[in-house]
Amino acid sequence: MSQVEPPNHGSLTLSSVSFQSEVDKPINKGGKSSSKVKPLLGSSPGSLKSKGIGKHIGSSKKKKAFGIVERKKQQINAAPFAVKSFTELGLPLVLIERLEKEGISVPTEVQSAAVPTILQNHDVIIQSYTGSGKTLAYLLPILSSIVPLMNKVSKSSSDGDSGGKIGIEAVVVALSRELGMQIEEALKKNKPAIVVGTPGRIAELSAAGKLWTHGCRYLVLDEVDELLSFNFREDMHQILEHNNTKQLKDVVFKLEACRMKATELHGDLGKLTRSSSLKKFKNGEVRVLVTNELSARGLDVAECDLMVNLDLPTDSTHYAHRAGRIGRLGRDGTVLTICEEYEVFIVKKMEKQLGVTMAFCNFVEGKMLVKQEEKALSTSRK
Numbered sequence: 565m566s567q568v569e570p571p572n573h574g575s576l577t578l579s580s581v582s583f584q585s586e587v588d589k590p591i592n593k594g595g596k597s598s599s600k601v602k603p604l605l606g607s608s609p610g611s612l613k614s615k616g617i618g619k620h621i622g623s624s625k626k627k628k629a630f631g632i633v634e635r636k637k638q639q640i641n642a643a644p645f646a647v648k649s650f651t652e653l654g655l656p657l658v659l660i661e662r663l664e665k666e667g668i669s670v671p672t673e674v675q676s677a678a679v680p681t682i683l684q685n686h687d688v689i690i691q692s693y694t695g696s697g698k699t700l701a702y703l704l705p706i707l708s709s710i711v712p713l714m715n716k717v718s719k720s721s722s723d724g725d726s727g728g729k730i731g732i733e734a735v736v737v738a739l740s741r742e743l744g745m746q747i748e749e750a751l752k753k754n755k756p757a758i759v760v761g762t763p764g765r766i767a768e769l770s771a772a773g774k775l776w777t778h779g780c781r782y783l784v785l786d787e788v789d790e791l792l793s794f795n796f797r798e799d800m801h802q803i804l805e806h807n808n809t810k811q812l813k814d815v816v817f818k819l820e821a822c823r824m825k826a827t828e829l830h831g832d833l834g835k836l837t838r839s840s841s842l843k844k845f846k847n848g849e850v851r852v853l854v855t856n857e858l859s860a861r862g863l864d865v866a867e868c869d870l871m872v873n874l875d876l877p878t879d880s881t882h883y884a885h886r887a888g889r890i891g892r893l894g895r896d897g898t899v900l901t902i903c904e905e906y907e908v909f910i911v912k913k914m915e916k917q918l919g920v921t922m923a924f925c926n927f928v929e930g931k932m933l934v935k936q937e938e939k940a941l942s943t944s945r946k
């Protein structure tokens with residue numbers, strides 16, 4: 565994207581776009597039904613800078629590996645780079661009026677491209693020059709889809725549906741405390757719906773079970789290249805793990821549609837539900853436990869003899885941790901790893917690092933062909 569000079573309206577402070585007074589007003593747009601979490605990432609070569617919104621959780625690979633998002637086919641060609649007003653971008657009137665009060669009436673180029681794309685529930689990477697308006701490019705669509713739901717959110721919280729926890733609809737991970745505070749300032753009146761914090765703080769809340777992200781639809785990684793750097797590895801891992809709940813639910817749903825009794829285990833469940841899920845799995849009432857890496861850590865179910873990796877572990881250490889759930893105390897067990905053809909080399913690398921032999925299979929038109937060659941589906945026997 566090319567550099568866009570902000571119109572000469574003076575600077576917009578993020579706090580100036582908060583619009584608590586309109587929260588209770590009905591907005592003609594209606595609530596969205598999507599329950600997707602949006603990873604918003606990017607990378608920033610040269611003078612380009614990226615606002616979180618960069619792919620999943622980087623490239624399609626990263627996205628898959630972190631297991632956050634279900635993707636839709638992008639129609640980036642149709643992105644309206646030439647729109648003239650915020651109205652044409654599909655933002656609600658209340659938001660447009662507030663922007664106009666701040667002297668902001670013409671979207672920048674990056675906003676023209678990003679706003680409608682995010683509003684259509686696509687995952688996006690926003691990469692553009694400094695000062696080109698990337699913050700509003702992701703905030704505006706989020707605000708426009710969250711505000712209409714505010715009544716619903718506060719109602720369900722007060723009903724106690726969420727066990728006293730607040731339903732979060734968007735998580736913004738910001739690099740520095742200052743940046744976090746700057747964004748939080750703009751959003752504080754929407755506090756129940758949006759959480760803004762540094763990786764450390766958000767990971768801390770997540771580990772303490774205080775992040776109620778069951779209905780979370782947006783995950784923004786602001787300055788994504790930095791956030792995904794080695795420095796923040798542990799915290800980001802915790803955050804991204806936290807956000808794959810929807811995927812786990814989908815898997816349970818699909819298994820049950822095939823008449824396979826399954827149950828889920830993850831941090832978004834209450835303590836009681838977690839222990840009841842595990843109990844059901846341990847006593848054989850359900851045969852399949854669908855879980856994520858964090859919740860699987862340390863699980864000790866002696867009879868468990870099959871581990872299916874629906875996505876690739878990040879490295880061989882994580883592979884070993886997952887595989888360690890089966891074949892305990894000298895028992896036999898099988899690890900089945902499902903991956904794309906282009907990921908086979910990663911599996912090969914782990915095979916080498918771990919010193920195990922994996923049989924490779926190919927899955928073609930619903931049929932599995934077991935072969936020894938490099939194929940997209942790998943099976944390894946412990």
Ligand SMILES: Nc1ncnc2c1ncn2[C@@H]1O[C@H](COP(=O)(O)OP(=O)(O)OP(=O)(O)O)[C@@H](O)[C@H]1O
Pocket residue numbers: 570571573575576577578613614615667668669670671672675692693694695696697698699700
């Ligand atoms: N459509 C607009 N019209 C006028 N001013 C705008 C518009 N969008 C954003 N601004 C203002 O432009 C300035 C830069 O915006 P912003 O901080 O989002 O840029 P950025 O691309 O995120 O920059 P950086 O990469 O340095 O973080 C801010 O003061 C913001 O208020």
